Amino acid sequence: MISAAAELIRQADRILVICHVAPDGDAIGSLLGLGRALEKLGKHPVLACADPVPRLYRYLPGQENITAHPQGEFDLVISLDCSDLQRLGAPFKEADVAGKPIINIDHHITNVNFGTVNWVDTSAAATAQMVLELVEYLGVPLDPDMATCLLNGIVTDTQGFRTPNTTPRVVAAALRLMEAGASLPYIAQQVFNRRPISQIRLWARALTEMQLDGRVLWATITPDMRRDCQMTEDGDGGLVGFLVSAVEADVAIVFAQQEDGTVEVSMRAVPGIDVSGVAFSLGGGGHPQAAGCKLQPPLEEAQRRVLQAVKEALRRQTGQ
């Protein structure tokens, strides 16, 4: 698969590189790392994402070049960290790419193989790890900026090398990126140790109303709560990862309602429990221990559906 991807890249010139909506650190890091490598190959990549770069990742070199409105013609599309075409959002729909080949590079178990070339490696801890392998395969020398972006992807998707898929291969990839000039302590400081007080206030609000239902711990964030706390970004700011640390819970869920009423559902599970199937059945996707989906309002109906599906999955998986 990597050779087929490399062949398409060698033949192309103007390349649309695009990641999923509501981008995370792996999506942004992979996008920037691959974009830089393609430029070094003499290609003309345009980096696209439907949503703005989250504040946390604005320290990454080149992030200001990511656009939500890719212009002009392209002869190749590279999709990164995205399990289906829908999740590429508006930039993909609007771009002039009809009939052009798509390279689908992803590590989500729920990937639906929508590409011309599908390189889906569910054993990879991050898409950035696969991008590193591709960059090396293409023979592009790493530089410190490229290495920083790719290591950002690995560090965030493994929550700082703590997820069960952190294999020696992942650590070896991180080692190569550090040797190329990326600083692991600097990245960890940027992405784990700094958060705006508005986010802490929002967590405080959400935590007072969280509920434990069996072994499912869940919380809600509404647009009103975000306004009260002057929190400008969507999502939960990582709250779901904090909730799943409760020893009384096997699954944590955060329901983050958007301004338009849509409910963004983030789920986390302890090792041994798989929530990716629940997310997929509700139109989303993800990994066994970290998955999500988007549901239509009303909020209460979305909560009822998700909680029911999660409890059913827990019953099936634990036999309780």
Ligand SMILES: [Mn+2]
């Ligand atoms: Mn990822």
